Amino acid sequence: MIRFEKVTKTYPGTSAPALDQVSVDVEKGEFVFLVGSSGSGKSTALRLILREARPTSGRLIVAGKEINRLAGWKVPRLRRQIGTVFQDFRLLQSKNVAENVAFALEVTRHSPREVKRLVPQTLELVGLADKAQRMPDELSGGEQQRVAVARAYVGRPMILLADEPTGNLDPTTSMDILRLLERINGTGTTVVMATHDHGLVDQVRKRVVELDHGRVVRDVARGTYLHQGQD
């Protein structure tokens, strides 16, 4: 589903690459934690997958498309197959919960019938069916992140990218969000989650890819946040 083949990304004006000869293969339906300290290259990896930036060298294939060769006008179609969740939720404050979720469908030209069908279904999945008419500022942090997850998933993407989705949440709420992502993963959606959250990674024991200074220093199935001899 996502294949990095010796991918290097160097930003203009910097000498050290943000990603350095990264090779990682993520299969369809996998759940992968991307861990590493700040500046290790996690966000760059997600930006490359979203084609917000292009690799400087190497090959990156996402949902069967080679990112380096993807024409600009085909980028929106790629992004419709990728849902994205961020630490800061990025909800539109002027729209209520249902409208925020529907927004992702409306601007990608889904029919009103599909919007009517998919939005309540997705709100049900994230446990916010009873808060559809609430405004974002009337929700807790965890609930706001659920709305963001609903918005990312409402178009039924093949891949869901989560960039520090629990960074602003308490441990219990973080675990709720992780369970939600696991449930989405259970529907066959590939999930890549960049995180700093030791507790979460250690509790669920999924595949862990660790980046350090742009290099993959660890890639283990059922791993923990920190390297333990047995990995």
Added chain:
Amino acid sequence: MRYVFTNLGQGLRRNLTMHLAVVLTLFVSLTLVGIGTMLWQQTERVNDELGNELQVTAYLCRDKDSNPDCVDEVTEPQREAIEAAIEDNPEVASYVFEDQETAFEKTKELYPEEIDRFEGPNAIVRPQDLRASYRITLKDPRESEGILSAVRGLDGVASIQDQRELIGKITGVVDFLRLVSAVVALVLGISALLLVANTVRLAAFARRKEIRIMRLVGAGTLYIALPFLLEALVTALLGVALAGGALVATQYFFVEGWLFQFGGFPWVGWDELLLAIGVVGVTGPVVTLLPTLLLTGKYVKV
């Protein structure tokens, strides 16, 4: 499309003062563009309709002529030489010789109430007081230099009158007004372009969160740009409508209500007004859509 139209309304309300500035600037500049177009057509119309009737007249010397270019009445060989010069000139379409008797009759007809000056015992004007002349019609009334230089100075020619010089004074004024309106319209057009650019920048900033989300969820560039383009189109159409109204008012109250009293002159009419409105109708959207397209390409690029 619901999103696009909801955003169009929001965008117009959010930047109301900016949009009003754009509409008013467009209104004035487009009105000037329209007036310029009508002035241009006015010149064309004068040249087309009067130009073909314009003649070059070579007046010949008469008996005891006081004109310093004349020694005496034109002689037959001199007249033949003048006629040959006219005949040989490639610019000449046709010519008519008008003798003194015909000139006398025509002049008499021009002043019917003063007929006693031409006939009867008190007559003071006689045929020999008038000049015989060659009335020359040109193939192209704008090309009169050749015939003027060919005939001017020939023995027996008293003077030459080019009717185009009279028309030239009128078209000169019109041309000057046209130039002034073009310059002012250009300056205001640039102001409108800059105002539109600024409006797009403000709107893109106000919608930056939405645009960011739209890009992430896979909305196409054109779709993201559509509310901006529609806003530009709406302001353009308002500007065009106001300018069109001003042009219709100018035609109705100024040209037909006032200028038409100076009859016998081919003033611009409703056909010319329609063309001017057409030019304004195309220029307005171009002025607003062009910077919007360029800038949204920059701000909303996926």
